[in-house]
Amino acid sequence: MKFIDCSAGVGLGVVNSEIINHENYYVYEKCRQAEFAEELLAEMDFCGVDEAFIYHRSMYGSCVQFGNEMTSKEAAKSDRLHPTWGILPPITENEFAPEVLFPQMKENGVKALRAFPLKNRFFLDRITMGDLLDAMCEKNIPLFLSPQDGWELIFNTLKEFPNLTVIITNYGLWGSDRFFYPLVNAYKNVYIDTSDYQVINGIVDFTSKFGDERLVFGSNFPMDNHGGPIATLYGSKLKPESLEKIASGNITRIMSEVKL
């Protein structure tokens, strides 16, 4: 079965590692990181993961622009790695205005974006990000969001941008179904990265309610390992067609709908 990891990190974290146990609750433990793409690829080979959408950890630990550069540099080493970039408010950093950003994305093979609003001290709302998020909706560009600073941010963003494609990632150890079920139910373009979907029978229960097209396989490496999410998927014993959609089909479809 083909596996495409929707979200993995390369680079060394400033702190190894800041791990989300659940929203607003961090644990700092030393994980095995992949400083460079080669190390991530070796781990992907070991676990049978074909491709990955990656970010460089300096995007969060240092600054978005530097992290974007580093992401592209590492992703350029293999056609199995696909870069994702972070965004900032265009009103302060004009390079994130859609008319500037999107051609850059196209040139660099970037099809998905990430935002860390609280870390970078801005609101992911219409006042601050309206033009960019509207344009992302129009172009079907997915935005990776983590509720590490609270779920309200994601709820509020989607209230204002209901057509935005959002992949929820890095949501921590505790089961988060009470948060993301309502989002998946209310917004047709919300997807859940399976990397943190550890709750017992979670994938089976989710698919029985929302079908098999709203989950995307992810590792959230290095906060998580690859093996846990892979085994959880096989252990769900869903029918093969569903497993294939979650393992690679859904993320392939989402990215194929991006119009840059």
Next chain:
Amino acid sequence: MNMTNPSALAKEFIENGMLKSFKVIDAHTHMGRMDGTYVSKANADEMVEMMDKTGIECCYCSPHSALHDTTIMNGELEEAMKKYPDRFKGYYLFNPNYHERYLLHMDDILNIEGYIGMKFLPTYHRYPLDGANYAEAFEFADKYGLVILMHTWGNNDPHNAPRHVDMVASKYKNLKVIMGHSAPGELDNSIEVVNKYDNVYLDLCDIHRHSGIVDKMVEKVGADKIVYGTDAPWYDFAYGIGSVLFSHISDDDKYKILRGNAEKLAKR
């Protein structure tokens, strides 16, 4: 693509959605619904259904009702052990805030089929492992060579950090300590304590999910001192199994972690 992981056990899991070579023993589980998380399978019957699905032979268990309700105490566990004697073994929850009540029934551990030891939850009970109210329970466990699954946490936790386990283990040599979660945030300190004492073990519960943790544990303490635990029904059995099967250790070591060590620990 084909994985380069040479593990026959990993391949077996991929083919079957469970292990076929042997049944797994989960040394750290609970039972029942709880406040923080929605779980679709939680009571004893549902847990057995999930265990069957994932190839789990037995759960060493302390239900949420025991952890957090001092009236029912260990009643739900005892019912489950009676109904499923081969599927659930028990940790007698001891709440030090009501220690007299728990001491009164302590002999149940010896008299009721299925008990293998005790469960301590110091952080949640806001009572330190080295506090006086735990003393009699430790002495009892030491006298009979019981297993104690104790919640441990890092970040300089005032109730159950590795330093507390160190103090306990230096005094009690006959009981067997499983450091629940292996004190995330202070894994290095947990490793130090486990290497210092023959009767202290690391637990994979929760911490297994991070990249490289299983490899590190095996490298630092050896596979004989690590048990597989999941916190089920908080978490799916398969996730933790995957963390082990896709680690860079031998299948022999995987067997010890997923079954062998827990099996030995439960023998008195």
